[in-house]
Amino acid sequence: MTRIAIDPVTRVGGHLRIEAEVTNGVVTDAWSSGTMFRGIELILRGRDARDAWLLAQRVCGTCTGVHALASVRAVEDAIGVTIPRNARLIRNILAGSQLVQDHVVSFYHRHALDWVDLPAGLSADPVATSAFARSVSERPLSNPSYFKNAQDRLARFIDSGQPGPFANGYWSHPAITLPPEASLMVLAHYLEALDLQRRTTRIGALLGGKNPHPQTFLVGGMALSPPWGGPKHSMAGEHPQQLERTPEALGARGLSDLGDLMTQLRTFVEQVYVPDVLAIAGHYVDWAGIGRGLGSYLSFGDLPEDDASQPALLLPSGRVVDADLTKVAMVDQAGIAETVAHSHYSYDGDDDALRPPAEGRTEPRYAGPKAPVISLEGSAKYSWLKAPRYQGQPMEVGPLARLLVGYAAGPGDARARVDGVVARLGIGPDALLSTLGRTVARAIEAQVVAGRLGGWIGDLTANLATGDLAIADVAAWDPATWPRAAQGWALGEGPRGAVGHWIRIVDGRIADYQIVDASTWNASPRDAKGGRGPLEEALVGTPVADPARPVEILRTVRSFDPCPACAVHLLGAGPGVRVDLRLLEGAVR
Ligand code: MG
Ligand code: NI
Numbered sequence: 194m195t196r197i198a199i200d201p202v203t204r205v206g207g208h209l210r211i212e213a214e215v216t217n218g219v220v221t222d223a224w225s226s227g228t229m230f231r232g233i234e235l236i237l238r239g240r241d242a243r244d245a246w247l248l249a250q251r252v253c254g255t256c257t258g259v260h261a262l263a264s265v266r267a268v269e270d271a272i273g274v275t276i277p278r279n280a281r282l283i284r285n286i287l288a289g290s291q292l293v294q295d296h297v298v299s300f301y302h303r304h305a306l307d308w309v310d311l312p313a314g315l316s317a318d319p320v321a322t323s324a325f326a327r328s329v330s331e332r333p334l335s336n337p338s339y340f341k342n343a344q345d346r347l348a349r350f351i352d353s354g355q356p357g358p359f360a361n362g363y364w365s366h367p368a369i370t371l372p373p374e375a376s377l378m379v380l381a382h383y384l385e386a387l388d389l390q391r392r393t394t395r396i397g398a399l400l401g402g403k404n405p406h407p408q409t410f411l412v413g414g415m416a417l418s419p420p421w422g423g424p425k426h427s428m429a430g431e432h433p434q435q436l437e438r439t440p441e442a443l444g445a446r447g448l449s450d451l452g453d454l455m456t457q458l459r460t461f462v463e464q465v466y467v468p469d470v471l472a473i474a475g476h477y478v479d480w481a482g483i484g485r486g487l488g489s490y491l492s493f494g495d496l497p498e499d500d501a502s503q504p505a506l507l508l509p510s511g512r513v514v515d516a517d518l519t520k521v522a523m524v525d526q527a528g529i530a531e532t533v534a535h536s537h538y539s540y541d542g543d544d545d546a547l548r549p550p551a552e553g554r555t556e557p558r559y560a561g562p563k564a565p566v567i568s569l570e571g572s573a574k575y576s577w578l579k580a581p582r583y584q585g586q587p588m589e590v591g592p593l594a595r596l597l598v599g600y601a602a603g604p605g606d607a608r609a610r611v612d613g614v615v616a617r618l619g620i621g622p623d624a625l626l627s628t629l630g631r632t633v634a635r636a637i638e639a640q641v642v643a644g645r646l647g648g649w650i651g652d653l654t655a656n657l658a659t660g661d662l663a664i665a666d667v668a669a670w671d672p673a674t675w676p677r678a679a680q681g682w683a684l685g686e687g688p689r690g691a692v693g694h695w696i697r698i699v700d701g702r703i704a705d706y707q708i709v710d711a712s713t714w715n716a717s718p719r720d721a722k723g724g725r726g727p728l729e730e731a732l733v734g735t736p737v738a739d740p741a742r743p744v745e746i747l748r749t750v751r752s753f754d755p756c757p758a759c760a761v762h763l764l765g766a767g768p769g770v771r772v773d774l775r776l777l778e779g780a781v782r
Contacts, residue, residue, distance in 0.1 A: 414665025
């Protein structure tokens with residue numbers, strides 16, 4: 194038996210340590226540890242509740258707007274405010290475009306290097322690569338010179354002596370078997386996805402004022418100026434160069450620019466991201482039998498399609514329990530509770546208790562190893578993540594959870610998409626309960642949401658054209674209109690899965706605040722009953738060819754796209770505490 198520690202896990206959003214026991218080439222047990230305490234929930238206490246979203250989104254530099262949205266919704270729920278249609282559409286466009294961008298980055302810049310071989314890609318024939326790329330996608334750009342240019346750029350980058358993210362990959366690993374042409378194809382798209390990200394973050398700049406960390410949320414709606422003359426308003430009199438840089442987001446130029454950016458995102462997802470993921474999935478189809486995990490999935494649902502109090506949702510709400518894809522169970526906020534039995538927190542001496550977030554608390558109490566951390570073995574408490582449970586059970590969240598909830602709900606778009614993909618890969622729908630399934634589900638979801646973004650721009654343009662310029666319920670801004678004491682919550686979905694914020698407000702100030710992030714669910718430690726978290730469970734059974742280079746473990750970890758920064762919400766190494774950071778793979782020193 195070998196005990197492997199990967200710390201830090203690179204190419205994830207935050208500080209994550211994974212330990213695994215490997216026996217006869219297979220993971221037999223695993224521990225997921227968030228190694229950083231952030232204290233956002235404590236920082237929020239006592240603040241003006243109107244600022245909650247601005248501070249809460251600082252929980253992360255990747256998920257940003259996800260937490261701004263959940264937070265502003267929690268306040269609106271507490272004080273009983275309904276936002277105008279324009280605000281709903283703007284929020285959907287911001288959240289939806291962030292989700293699509295994030296999925297693209299998740300695949301190319303965090304996950305693809307687990308499947309692709311850089312040396313093979315550098316020696317691939319660009320002509321053969323072009324032929325291969327044209328066999329998987331009808332993209333006009335896929336000519337030999339496109340791939341030759343990308344190969345030359347990569348070679349120059351590697352030869353520069355500062356190869357950055359390509360420095361410490363597990364290249365030429367026996368488990369990385371992708372053909373050279375497929376490797377070069379994905380590596381070329383890796384470079385192009387960087388450029389796409391640079392261009393499409395402008396969506397966040399236009400509608401959010403900046404990216405990351407949008408600045409335009411407001412209790413009651415959005416803080417964007419309505420176009421003075423409606424969407425046909427022209428910006429006559431402004432300096433042309435100024436117009437070029439900063440068109441008014443909701444004017445004709447801004448809406449047209451936003452529409453162009455949505456088209457760029459959608460085109461890349463349809464012509465590049467989805468075909469690449471399916472090509473990789475077709476080659477590594479054995480990974481449909483690895484990383485299965487718990488088989489229980491939770492989605493709060495999000496992206497409201499109408500203004501009803503119980504709106505139709507683009508991302509569905511529900512639970513799939515015990516891998517039963519024939520039915521969907523309901524989600525009730527009251528089913529959610531967190532334990533700190535194995536987390537570095539205290540619950541007044543009853544750390545095994547399951548506390549609902551509305552009564553939750555964040556009292557850090559480090560009880561891990563004090564010597565250099567060689568192993569977490571023997572530490573009852575081993576993570577800064579709490580362990581959220583639904584009716585006492587661990588649940589996987591994220592794109593796969595949403596896709597399976599949609600599939601289990603019956604005939605419809607999700608079922609048709611799943612049926613199409615599994616038929617193409619020659620697997621059954623059950624095989625999506627796997628490492629491969631998480632990666633494929635993320636791509637399918639990106640296509641669904643990217644396909645809807647243009648529609649929301651159209652709906653927004655049409656609604657503004659009717660003369661409805663309301664963007665916020667301005668009365669909601671004044672806490673004098675609020676109840677003296679109020680409690681609320683918001684359950685929604687970010688790229689990584691279900692996100693919940695709970696708030697208690699007294700005299701306009703935040704009395705209590707609790708966040709249960711998607712990665713708190715997925716990367717959670719064990720609970721009081723000893724039950725593993727979803728990621729821990731998924732790692733059991735993963736084959737490991739070479740314990741010194743555990744790329745297979747990282748495949749399953751990154752299939753969740755974990756963000757422990759969000760999940761624990763100061764690296765507090767007190768006197769005598771040393772943190773052992775071994776740069777095992779991909780890290781930049
Ligand atoms: Mg929390
Ligand atoms: Ni995050």
